[in-house]
Amino acid sequence: MPTLDTAINGDPDTGADLTPYGGVTADAAWAEEIRSLAQQRDAVLLAHNYQLPEIQEIADHTGDSLALSRIAAESDASTIVFCGVHFMAETAKILSPDKTVLIPDARAGCSLADSITGEQLREWKAEHPGAVVVSxxxxxxxxxxETDICCTSSNAVDVVASIPAEREVLFCPDQFLGAHVKRVTGRENLHVWAGECHVHAGINGPELAERAAADPDADLFIHPECGCATSALYLAGEGAVAEGRVKILSTGGMLTAARETNAESVLVATEVGMLHQLRKAAPETDFRAVNDRASCRYMKMITPAALLRSLRECADEVHVAPEIAERGRASVQRMIEIGTSGGGE
Structure with missing residues (x-):
């Protein structure tokens, strides 16, 4: 039976203990125990596209956070084990309030989600009375x-376009996705919060330009959270890359495009965990990261040992206060009613 241990790996910025659970190899014995425990717990295993390959492979469902939360809500399982970061497990709990939701490591946070708090949003709303909040x-x-309508990267434009033109819009928290929405809609009364995902922000324009120049026939799959999204459109506008080869896509949109592309190679600007699903979707295509260092340490905290611990001990359970969940559920449901939620984040 596998045993658990840890390795020293604190957060250099905050000093918080982010030591991932270790000491377990994702071998056949591990997989057998995971499946047996999941059955005992009446659990469905969900893995985000950015998870470690071995976590993706053991999961019942793999995808983006919203799609997985909706799958969880429709599942007959009484327990949801969400292999992702904390806000994703919270969203699953919001949509499935009567189910037990576990995250294999509750310390797996998100720099983007942490870039705005409820208090900060309330203060921002007070500065713009009557504005519609899109999060x-x-x-x-x-x-x-505190949000009127949630959005995903694939339906953010549709959500904002659904709001009367004379209404101010507060868009949070991602500044790059907000800039993309403002560029597409041309909306001048759209105010964008200056938040970012540290991983996506680190995929920069010069790096993209260099990689694209070295492989001019490659398709470019660019997540709108990336710092290089504007650069990708500039390269297309300047003719450095064929316009049809630049695709601004959510993670789910990338999978759809992977199955449809005729390109021999694709440069991918998002967290590197996405490459596993893309290569499975189109094994004949050469998918390569624009930045192979774009790995989220929080996503990678969901180790084989963490998943085993969670199922053995029913740890860590996620709770959302009922009144918060009710209000949050309304903003998510409004999003689903507008356009299509598509491939999620």
Whole structure:
């Protein structure tokens, strides 16, 4: 039977203990125990596209956070084990309030979700009375509760376009997705919060330009959270890359495009965990990261040992206060009713 241990790996910025659970190999014995425990717990295993490959492979469902939360809500399982970061497990709890939701490591946070708090949003709303708040689904439950309509990267434009033109819009928390929405809609009364995902922000324009120049026939799959999204459109506008090869896509949109592309190679600007699903979707295509260092340490905290611990001990359970969940659920449901939620974040 596998045993658990840890390795020293604190957060250099905050001093918080982010030591991942270790000491377990994702071998056949591990997989057998995971499946047996999941059955005992009446649990469905969900894994985000950015998870370690071995976590993705053991999961019942793999995808983006919103799609997984909706799958969980429709599942007959009484327990949801969400292999992702904390706001994702919160969203699953919001949509499935009567189910037990576990995250294998509750310390797995998100720099983007942490870039705005409920209090900060309330203060921002007070500065713009009457404005409609649109929040990316990559936010905490508290922020969702202060939000009028949530959005994903694939339906953010549709959500904002659904709001009367004369109404101010407060868009949070991702500045790059907000800039993309403002560029597409041309909306001048859209105010964007200056938040970012540290991983996506680190995929920069010069790096993209260099990689694209070295492989001019490659398709470019660019997540709108990336700091290089504007650069990708500039490269297309300047003719450095064929316009049809630049695709601004959510993670789910990337999978759809992977199955449809005729390109021999694709440069991918998002967290590197996405490459596993893309290569499975189109094994004949050469998918390569624009930045192979774009790995989220929080996503990678969901180790084989962490998943085993969670199922053995029913740890860590996620709770959302009922009144917060009710208000947050309303903002998510409004999002689903407008356009299509598509491939999620």
């Amino acid at each position: 990316y689904v990559n936010t905490t439950a508290e922020v969702k509760a």
